[in-house]
Amino acid sequence: MSTTLLKLHTPPQVPLETEVISPTSLSGLSESGIEHLQVMHGNVKAKLGDFFKVTGKGGSDIHLEGDLSNVKMIGTGMSTGKITIDGDVGMHVGMGMSGGEILVHGDAGDWVGPEMSGGRIVVKGNAGHMVGSAYRGQPAGISGGEIFIYGNAKNEIGNSMRRGFIAIGGNAGDFTGVNMLAGTIIVAGEMGIRTGAGMKRGTIASLQSAPMLPTFEYSCTYHPLFLRFYLIRLQENGFRRIIQDKHLNGKYKRYSGDGIELNRGEVLLFAR
């Protein structure tokens, strides 16, 4: 598999929108074909080549280098292949992706994997708000896929998610899993407040304790066997240091909620 290397040579002055960076759009294009792809630099139409030096023709394996924290929408609608980002990346990475993998060796901005339906996003650093969330007004969020953040993530992780698996290696902000319809969120670190507010179904698990809303009721402390599947998958995907045997074997406090809604969701907090 040949690699397409995109190296940032001119950092954008204002946000750069590059939804064209995905294996499907680049596929079959020559270096100059790729450099001629249109991007939006603020309100100005520009070419990818104005910002990136391209090496190799378009294939399914794309490498990006440089500080892309002001570059938005990389991997939009991606369905196959792999994008590796050596550095930080801006908002909306992997928006609407349905397959393939995005690997970020740095931090990601807000809105990682919005409207995702499949594939995987791995962020080795921290992520911003709304990891795997629905856009505003949308009643259902991501419908599949996996998002693994090794570091911290902020508020509204998995807002309204309908299916899929989100894992945070560090801490989470407030409203983790808010309005969740189903799916699984695991936070290895501390969660902020109001976890699971409005959730109908789904699982939010944490390896730490967390404050609970008054509408979540404690059920029992038990060993949720199914959770092992998720924890094992995390161990196999770079969380081995964080997910330990005690977490696989241990007991969790189960809270069910949200009492205001269906009350079929659960928050599992590692007990011992």
Next chain:
Amino acid sequence: MVEATQTKSKESKNIKIVKDATCTFCGCVCDDMELTVDLDEHRITKAKKACVLGRAWFYEHTIDDRPVVLIDGKEATLEEGIETAAQVLVDAKFPITYGLSDSTCEAQRVAVEIMDIINGSIDTTTSVCHGPSGMAFQGVGESTATLGEIKNRADLVIYWGGNPAESHPRHFTKYAVTPKGMYIPNGKKDRTVVLVDVRRTPSTPLADIFVLIKPGKDFEVLWALRALVKGKKISENIEKDTGVSREVLDDLVSRMKNAQYGVLFFGMGLTMTRGRHFNSGAILSLASDLNEFTHFVAKPVRGHGNVTGADNVVSWQTGYPFGVNFNRGFPRFNPGEFTTTDVFSRGEADAAMIIASDPASNFPKKAIEHMKKIPIISLDAKDTCTSKIAKVRFAVATYGINTGGTVYRMDDVPISLRPAFDSPFPSDQEVLEGIRNRVKELLKGDKARLAA
């Protein structure tokens, strides 16, 4: 206030009375003012029916002796100001227009148009006021009413996280608490007033029931109320967590369910604290839930004069209420991405037009630091921290005092203004129209920018 008393000593024969004028200081937009205008002195000497804020609003708007336009601090003509402003906007790659809560809808419409033409962003003070309530609305909807309906019918009035006595003084007396209404013949006697807040304020004495809540616990209390209204269980630790006892909650729930027509007014105690849009969403949902049992509405108590108009204008022109970006030749909406605080704090905007607001004094430090690095165009009736750092500063007439136009009350009722006296300054609408026309000329032939 000092100046108002100083000018009082002068007398003039050229007096005009403006009846049923409208005060645009706060979102109450009271339209029953009787203004006494000294036309020689260019000032309002008396504002009958105005509250303390309204009086300050009317008395303080005199005609200052200051240049219409400053460019880089130097006096310039209106045409030069418009030219420079248009150049700044056209040259920018990520320009944003912000403010507009103290402008007429007519001016707001032109402001949106300019951003549409140059593919910029438009945001209003809504984003740092009840923007989160707007986002909550997009999630859950709302049950609401015009203020007259509340005057006529509401027998249970709950204020949550607000202090109308100081922020909207006539909210109590003109609309929601003391006035007599169609089915509220005895005014306040026929209503139960509940106040929920983290501290006692000058609003507190008016309440029949005051609920003191721990700071930052509004969501938890609202959530508990929603559960109780639906007959669901809540945690036994509720009092420990929130400062509100189960008895108080049960009493509130029973009052709400048994009211004939209930209203929940809420303030920025919800939108500006942790939880933001979810806090607003919780209270909107509570009101909706209560409609299973009785008639119930909820209303944000909105701030500046025409911030509601700004929401309406931006919505009808773009489909979204605030934080709208036109970079790609069509409107996009994403709070946190295209809202002003964020585009400043992240250092994204490369030019800004600030209309009738003062982000340089009330935005976070990091945002203000960025503002100082980019060209700012400011339009304001007063000098502010923002106008001080502006590249182009327009002094404009005050809406409602010097200019007519349309404003929307906090309940979306549109009202036409009755100006009291002329100003030598142009209205913001006129300045904006000048900028719009010039921008159009500058972009002529630039098909790439004109078409998406």
Next chain:
Amino acid sequence: MSSELKIVNGRVYDPKNNIDGKVQDVYVRDGKIVESVSSSATKIDAHGMVVMPGAVDIHCHIAGPKVNLARKLQPEDHRLDVHPKTAVTRSGTGGVVPSTFATGYRYATMGYTTAMEAAVPPITARHVLEELDDTPVIDKGFYVLLGNNAFLYKLLKEGRKKEFQEAVAWWIDSVHGYALKLVNPGSDELWKGRKNANITDVNEKIDHYDITPMHVIESFIEAADELGLPHPPHIHCNNLGHSGNISTTLDTMKAAEGRRVHMAHIQFHSFGGEINKNAVSGVKPIIDFINANENITTDVGQVMFGKATAMTADAPLAWMLRNVKFNKWVNADTECESGCGIIPFSYQESVYTHALQWAMGLELFLMSKDPWRVLLSTDHPNGGSFMSYPKLIKLLMDSAYRKEAIEHVNQKAINKTVLRELTREYTLSEIAIITRAGPARALGLENKGHLGRGADADITIYTEEEDKEQMFNAPRYVIKDGVLVIKDHEFATDHKGKILHCKPGYNADIADEIEPFFEDYYSVKFSNYAVSEDYLHHHEVIPTHPKDS
């Protein structure tokens, strides 16, 4: 400067002037149709094309506070249907409740040049006029919601018929409205005052007023008649959407006793079956009655599958829908005047009720004997977007297409209708009637909906195609007020349409009667209520023909 235009070689459909597909030329000068133009006139060769008057939407919801709430409510809908600007037009967003600019442009791109906003609480008229001013290309007017007005009820209760009619005229004039609109008369008081109750019978007493919905309906029909308004009361009956509501609908139509009345979105009021049971089609008795009574006009309010938004002054109805699927719900009470409910909605082929409604709408069209009186609408966006009109036209014109469509929907529902037996196909002339000539006549717009001398030069030119949906989706040319707005499917220029409104005469003393009521029960000053003419911008007063003059 006089501007002239001649459209040559087109097949012209102008039912009002009895022209049915004849190849003839059409001449335009200064925004009007004329009999001839000079040789320097701009020529459009419409060879192989169909020339029709611009279409008129008699019932839609496109501007004002409820529309704006519905817009704000659905960012998810806009995000997926953007409306980019062009070198001559503004940008916007679409979806089922588009932004104002998108609304105007999109109507125009379908050949519509006039649209009537069907429900405006008078206190919000300023807002409506501001939005309409930002709704480009088309002419537009609005109907004033007076059927639940507290002051008018008071006059009716007191039996002061004369004052009632004066007040009605005052209201229309004060807000620059076009017609009277009644929505679920009597329901507001119960909704707001009796813990979300609703009126269930036209002869039920309305709380506090000692009158009935029937009384209200009769009074407005009489008032419109006396005032000689160009359009009769536009009535949204009680019991919308309830099974067995045909008896209410028939009672309402009978109340007209031969006087003109317009029944809004009649499909929603044509349910047979028993109350609170699964509905069946009740179209037959309804359409029979309409066919037999020439005083009645109606628009169908066709349901089209896909995204819709229930948006109505009938708040109890929205509440009923909310309890079907707990989703976003908006309720908005307007003091002394109206209620309002909004629910994002989606009509699905597989759902019994939705399929039934779809079929009932088509039954109404296909069983109608007088296209001049049974007019095309989807009650946009209640039954679906106005953008689905071309598809609806295809359903009416192409029975094979319709037959196939029938197979894809809930068969249990279809079996409760006679739709399968209806093989009728609308002709182009009939389409021109239900979308142009008919609505214009029902509205009393003498210069609209036809291409005779003196008519407004609102003209659409379609490339004739077998697929009628494709044909009506994108006219090749659209001329508004004589200006070529769309040329070769693209906008050639921006254009501002007019506000159409009425100025019925009345005795100004009525204001003295109304003012004290305002002081007591409204939250705005009486003197600040009436809308100044500044808000009209380009406008046209449509004359009234009062009885006593």
Next chain:
Amino acid sequence: MKINKTEIVDTFAEAFEMCGARVIITADTKQWARAAAASMTGFATSVIRCKLEAAVECEIPEEDTPDRRPGISVLLFTMSNKTIAGQLIDRIGQCVMTCPTTACYNGLESDNKVIVGGKLRYFGDSYQISKLIDGRKLWRIPVMEGEFLIDESFGIQPAVGGGNLIIFGVSKNIALRAAIAAANAMREVAGIFLPFPQGVVRSGSKIGARYKKLIASTNDAYCPTLRSISSNTVVPDKVEAIYEIVADGLDEDAVKEAMRRGIHAAADKGAMLITAGNYGGKLGKYNFHLHELAKSNKNKRI
């Protein structure tokens, strides 16, 4: 031919096509997994009267099970893929779901699947929860102990039933020793199970009977006691006892390998003669010729 002193008859074992599933049972301890497996494979020796043949395939070390707990692999075969889902649902529902600490997973990768957890979930009375991870759909059914976890669906595939060896001994002890050795060797083969107790059958059967209602009856030709009475007898002099070993396998090769190992093991342990049962090749799809199997190297897989 002969291996050592053991006579290998030139005949073949005739086997049938069946429908197979593999169920992995895990539990907190090996003991509980075994208990569930034992219960689940009870009364599952022969499709003739049990509708299903099943037995433990092997135990699985915890590092190799889906949930990293001690596990047991159970193979279950039926005569058709119409009947397998019902058997799985019944047996898992009655024998595994009921058994403390267990969980139950699919052990066959196959495009052909039957819904099992997706049906058993109704036991959860609407409190059940589904989880989808990496393409695997699991059901969590609340039970008094906690939760019973089971895969939504189980793979099924065509399988081979009725592989067999018939072992003759000069004494009952010798015959049984040889049979046990053969069974143990055969069981080692992956994809193989021996449905009878300890893998050994003493009541070999023939098709039909003198009694009209019976579809099978004792194989009188192999009964030492009937040597002088039965006209079909094949029991040589000096033979005191005969045992049959039935091996079902997920595929033909597994059955062959098992039989190969069985022949050698039985021969090693002093079987006098080894033959196999068939119906003349008319009924089964598979014929396993003993000479062919025996010829191949003792220590090498086919």
Next chain:
Amino acid sequence: MVETMILVPGRSQKQGTSLVAGKLKDEYKRVTSTAELNEKDMRRLKLKDGDKIRLKSDVGQTVVTCIAKKDADLPSGMIFIPYGPPSSELMAHDTAGSGMPLSKHMEVKVSKV
């Protein structure tokens, strides 16, 4: 002595009237740099009306004048201050995808100047 408290900026009448008079004028500056503290908290921190205190958040710090409020009116651990440049100085810029900075609920460290 340094204590962590919750700062609640908000509107007040004087903030409103001085705002229209002019944000660059002294009255507005005075109003927006006067903080209310619970009387008991003040005693504990050895503060009296008119004393200067330093408020420090994660992003900035400011010095304001303090005045006492009755225990019943302002709960212990809270500080009220009218909106203005001093409160903005302490405000973090993260809006959590809402556009709204947390303006009414800030953890601040309070110390006497």
